[in-house]
Amino acid sequence: MALHRDSSGEFDITSSADKFFTAFTDDISSTFHIISKEKRTVALSLSGNLVSDSYKTFKATITVTPKDDEAGGSCVVWTVEFEKIRHDVEDPMWIIDILINYLKETDENLNI
Numbered sequence: 001m002a003l004h005r006d007s008s009g010e011f012d013i014t015s016s017a018d019k020f021f022t023a024f025t026d027d028i029s030s031t032f033h034i035i036s037k038e039k040r041t042v043a044l045s046l047s048g049n050l051v052s053d054s055y056k057t058f059k060a061t062i063t064v065t066p067k068d069d070e071a072g073g074s075c076v077v078w079t080v081e082f083e084k085i086r087h088d089v090e091d092p093m094w095i096i097d098i099l100i101n102y103l104k105e106t107d108e109n110l111n112i
Helices: 017-028 093-110
Strands: 004-013 033-038 041-045 055-066 074-084
Touching (some): 004 093, 017 041, 017 055, 017 093, 055 093
Antiparallel strands (some): 004 074, 033 041, 041 055
């Protein structure tokens, strides 16, 4: 099993791309280290005891794109790259699940 892996996916949200991206990046700046931030794309790294005990690196890239249809909304594409410190370390699915849930909750909160 490889030590360096990645995982990715996408899902639709109801918020506009700009509104969602601004809310998300403003909120995460105290939790994640923002590596780069360009037009609706942000690259983040996560560190700390929970991550550094099992992973050499943990980076996520989030891109938000407006949908072209009349219903509006946007599409969120996420990619997570990580490198485990040993072969017996589990893939960080729990961290990825937290990130995805957080993205979806951000959308829900913007539409309340």
